[in-house]
Amino acid sequence: MSAAAPLPDRLGGAPDGKRSLRLWLRMLTCSTAIEQRVSQRLRDEFGSTLPRFDLLSALDRAGEAGLTMGEASRKLMVSNGNVTGLAVRLRADGLIEAMDGPDRRVQRLRLTSLGRSRFALMAEAHEHWIEALFADLSEAEAEDLTHLLERAKHSLHAVTSEDLNR
Amino acid sequence: MSAAAPLPDRLGGAPDGKRSLRLWLRMLTCSTAIEQRVSQRLRDEFGSTLPRFDLLSALDRAGEAGLTMGEASRKLMVSNGNVTGLAVRLRADGLIEAMDGPDRRVQRLRLTSLGRSRFALMAEAHEHWIEALFADLSEAEAEDLTHLLERAKHSLHAVTSEDLNR
DNA sequence: CCAATCTATTTTAGGCTTAAAATATGTCGT
DNA sequence: ACGACATATTTTAAGCCTAAAATAGATTGG
Numbered sequence: 574m575s576a577a578a579p580l581p582d583r584l585g586g587a588p589d590g591k592r593s594l595r596l597w598l599r600m601l602t603c604s605t606a607i608e609q610r611v612s613q614r615l616r617d618e619f620g621s622t623l624p625r626f627d628l629l630s631a632l633d634r635a636g637e638a639g640l641t642m643g644e645a646s647r648k649l650m651v652s653n654g655n656v657t658g659l660a661v662r663l664r665a666d667g668l669i670e671a672m673d674g675p676d677r678r679v680q681r682l683r684l685t686s687l688g689r690s691r692f693a694l695m696a697e698a699h700e701h702w703i704e705a706l707f708a709d710l711s712e713a714e715a716e717d718l719t720h721l722l723e724r725a726k727h728s729l730h731a732v733t734s735e736d737l738n739r
Numbered sequence: 740m741s742a743a744a745p746l747p748d749r750l751g752g753a754p755d756g757k758r759s760l761r762l763w764l765r766m767l768t769c770s771t772a773i774e775q776r777v778s779q780r781l782r783d784e785f786g787s788t789l790p791r792f793d794l795l796s797a798l799d800r801a802g803e804a805g806l807t808m809g810e811a812s813r814k815l816m817v818s819n820g821n822v823t824g825l826a827v828r829l830r831a832d833g834l835i836e837a838m839d840g841p842d843r844r845v846q847r848l849r850l851t852s853l854g855r856s857r858f859a860l861m862a863e864a865h866e867h868w869i870e871a872l873f874a875d876l877s878e879a880e881a882e883d884l885t886h887l888l889e890r891a892k893h894s895l896h897a898v899t900s901e902d903l904n905r
Numbered sequence: 906c907c908a909a910t911c912t913a914t915t916t917t918a919g920g921c922t923t924a925a926a927a928t929a930t931g932t933c934g935t
Numbered sequence: 936a937c938g939a940c941a942t943a944t945t946t947t948a949a950g951c952c953t954a955a956a957a958t959a960g961a962t963t964g965g
Contacts, residue, residue: 588881590866593873596881597773599888604770605816606895607763624951643913650771655952657915662950678913678960700756707759709894715754715762718887721880722765728875729772790921808944818923823945828920844930844943
């Protein structure tokens with residue numbers, strides 16, 4: 574070592590194992606903490622869960638046309654079986670409904686009007702919760718972080734692109 | 740920037756709802772993707788899971804003295820009942836053992852020698868996987884990202900500090 | 906037409922996770 | 936000693952999640 578550090582050596586090169594591990598652990602800590610806080614509030618204030626919120630959100634974006642099971646599964650990046658279960662529960666809650674089309678294997682899911690209005694309330698609250706959680710960051714820090722996460726996402730994609738339902 | 744943007748207004752202020760939401764969604768995408776990839780490899784190459792790996796890791800750091808259920812639960816930030824289940828399965832795998840102390844309510848968990856050597860293999864592989872996932876980042880980007888995640892973590896902590904086992 | 910094959914989904918078995926209730930043990934004041 | 940309270944853990948019920956197998960409907964080549 575020339576002055577103090579155990580040499581970066583390849584300046585501008587990829588991070589080494591230890592650094593990458595530290596980065597990953599920190600990211601995991603953050604996202605776990607946020608998920609726990611959001612889950613709890615969703616539960617306390619709406620009697621719902623994050624996975625249900627995510628499916629409602631995808632259906633809200635999809636509009637009147639809705640989504641098939643397969644489309645929803647791909648958007649949420651979860652297995653088909655998972656969506657089946659979520660859909661059963663959301664249907665029991667009266668928040669979504671299924672309409673069937675020409676292909677009798679597929680049902681399109683869409684929000685009921687109750688589902689749409691309930692989701693609007695949740696989404697509004699959700700946005701405020703997230704805003705509050707990041708309130709100690711400056712706008713510049715948030716922008717930098719967002720950008721670096723996008724870069725990290727690309728790095729991940731460069732490495733693999735597998736399917737969940739092999 | 741003063742020329743083009745729809746006014747940040749409060750320069751250096753906290754990010755607004757939309758920005759925060761985008762940041763959160765991006766973080767979630769990254770960490771979910773990493774978790775899925777790591778889970779799959781742990782499963783394929785070691786017949787194990789991330790939660791088990793995490794508990795082994797905590798026990799490895801704890802050394803011969805091991806950890807009580809409660810200590811493990813706090814370190815992993817999961818419920819007590821969760822640790823009970825993990826411990827049952829890891830014991831069935833022969834990777835951990837329990838020794839009981841003076842207080843008959845508590846058992847200290849620690850790695851068996853098989854557990855210690857199996858964990859060493861997993862940890863080694865795990866580090867390489869993570870390194871590969873971030874390989875497209877520069878060292879500087881990784882450092883910046885790590886630092887900003889630390890800042891985000893502080894922002895989270897500033898807002899709440901709740902318990903899991905209320 | 907119809908058998909083979911493909912596609913979309915559900916079912917199944919098992920692991921992870923929590924909150925809440927139950928159990929077991931320890932501690933403290935009297 | 937013993938009752939009240941506190942602490943550590945397990946159990947239970949329910950939801951989330953996956954991989955793999957099963958089901959059901961569509962498609963296609965002969």
